[in-house]
Amino acid sequence: MTEILKLELNNYRQYEGVTEIDLSTDGSRTVNIIEGQNGAGKSNILNALNLCFYNQEAHQESTGDELETLPYVSESVLDELDPGDKADGYIEIHLGDENPEYIFRREFSTFVTNSGYNDQTGDLSLQIQKGNQWEISSSPQTILNELLPAQVKDYFIFDGEALTEFFEEGFKERVKSGIIDVSHIGVLNDSIDHVKTVRDDIERKAEDLQGEAGRLKQEKDEQKEKLEDLREEKEELEEQKRETQREIDRIDQNLRGAQDEEVQELINRRDDLEEQIDDLERERDQYRQEISNELITAGPAVYAADALEYTEDQLDKLKQKGQLPPKIQDWFIDDLIEQGECLCGRPIQSESDVKAHLLEMKESMADVDTDNLEGKSEIPRIIKDGNDGAGQILKRRQWIREKQDKIEEKDRELTNINSRLKATDIPDDVDVAELAKQQESLESQKEEINREIGRVENRIEKQQEKVDSLRRELKQELKKQDRHQSIVNQVEFADRSVTEMEGIKTKILRQIRADTEENMQEYFNELIWKDDRYTIALKDDYTVEVNGPDSDGNRIGSLSAGEKQVLALSFMAALSDISGFNAPVLIDTPLGRISSDPKEDIARNLPDYLEGTQMTFLMTDEEYTKEVQSMMSHRIANEYELAYADGKTEVISQ
């Protein structure tokens, strides 16, 4: 297990002088606790890790009424200096599995100026243990990249309180990004894109093309340019949409500033309706998808139902006429002849008519194709499957109609609310009417942009087909010319590689979503303080649904802050599971938004969160109560308290 064995801070913010924090674990004791009041320096532990590894800080300290960026070097050190002077410090992180294997270090300086301070950071340096010696690594970034790339660090080292907002508006994109980051789909995407780019470069190398090949190449290049133009157009529209959404959000914020209670109620009701409409539309689309799937499997049987029924009818008639007997095995007839007695009791004597009849039947059996007989018995099953499939389709169409009716009903209510907001006139308050009108106008604009994006996407798809078709024709034409054989071979090879990688991507995305869903559900039910079991679904569009035992439908919109934090923790755990990275986890304020009783229940389960992983929790005194401490004590390796006084923090081992 790779863990942070030691964190060493020198003159970093309130940690004046050298501060060493031992975080090494011991057997089943894999949890470290660093407790401190707000402002004592907990979050700067998180910042120190990020600054050392990634040269950035995730959390800004708040001082007084505004967020202020404090200088890196301790202020108590800087107070002794004059303008023009500088002071230095460093952050060192010792990593390893029981024994140190890596020492990452980043130095920093703060320059004192007349108006304040200027910070500078140095490059990341690394020493690697080789036998009994430490060697300086020439590629610290590469090594760090292997251990914990920046792309996935946010799923291992993060601010627990910020997680409460993870499942707020826009969470689908965050969920999607998380899954793509840890699964290395991004690596696959880049591989596919880059191979295509190189393939196109090689194709362009086919020069001096005459005749048909020359014409095709020129046309392909022209169509490709049009395709690029369309993609740019789509990107511009996407940006316009984002800008419009930002404006809508800004107006929404202003509207929520209205003091009038009725306005507040209308806005809240509008939020609920929009969420309900989203859920209904998702369910409706899900049924549509199920109908499509059913059509693929049962469709042929449904369309051919008449022909199948006719065939079955004809086969039955043949059977009744004795022209399609049931399959009788040869050996059965041989047995009867040997026994000398038929089923009906008549004796079968040698050279008799009965025996002759049986032998004739045995001969005619040989002419009956076994497959045909077996095929006959399959027809009723196929007809039944087709009928069942048709039944499912009809059922779903009914459900779709019901969902659509509900959507329209809620849409009407939404329209009514918007009309009331537009007509609201409250003196000395926010201009609700004007804001509502602006918002409605922007929503219409956004819808129009969406429709335009849809049209452009359609054109992109057709244009891509055109380009692909020209590429295929050009390839065929080039094959006829020997001197371009090498280019054709490489282009074909690149194409086949791209096809393989795209297939892999589709398959594993499906697998990863399924694994993430399963893990999220497991972690959520382990961490949540309720006795009942929840079901979590992660849809194809990265929507997360939380279905509880006592309610129908997706509860994600009505989860408490604490429940959302647990859900986000579950998501982080699920991602770190599937990432394949064996990295330590550090969480700032893991229990921040959770009230007292649930806190203890979660604390009981939290050490088992990501079993086998080193976990360091930075907790306030309100989180790390005596009860929480007793729940976790059997798993704690190190416990520290941050004692803050006169601008300095001392780390005291408990």
Added chain:
Amino acid sequence: MNTDQVNRLITDEVETIDDADIKKFIKDILAHERKNIDRERYEYKTQYKNLLREYAPDSEDNDD
């Protein structure tokens, strides 16, 4: 750099590819991309052209 650091889900699927040359090509590509995972800009064209020359059948130089 090898593909050990690429998510196992991907590498397991790559192992199922029948064509040995395509498999090797994709592995080399993935290793290169994985190495540059945190970088916005990095060189790849020369290397990929060389790989195509190495693995694609009957290939000649594809450079300028």
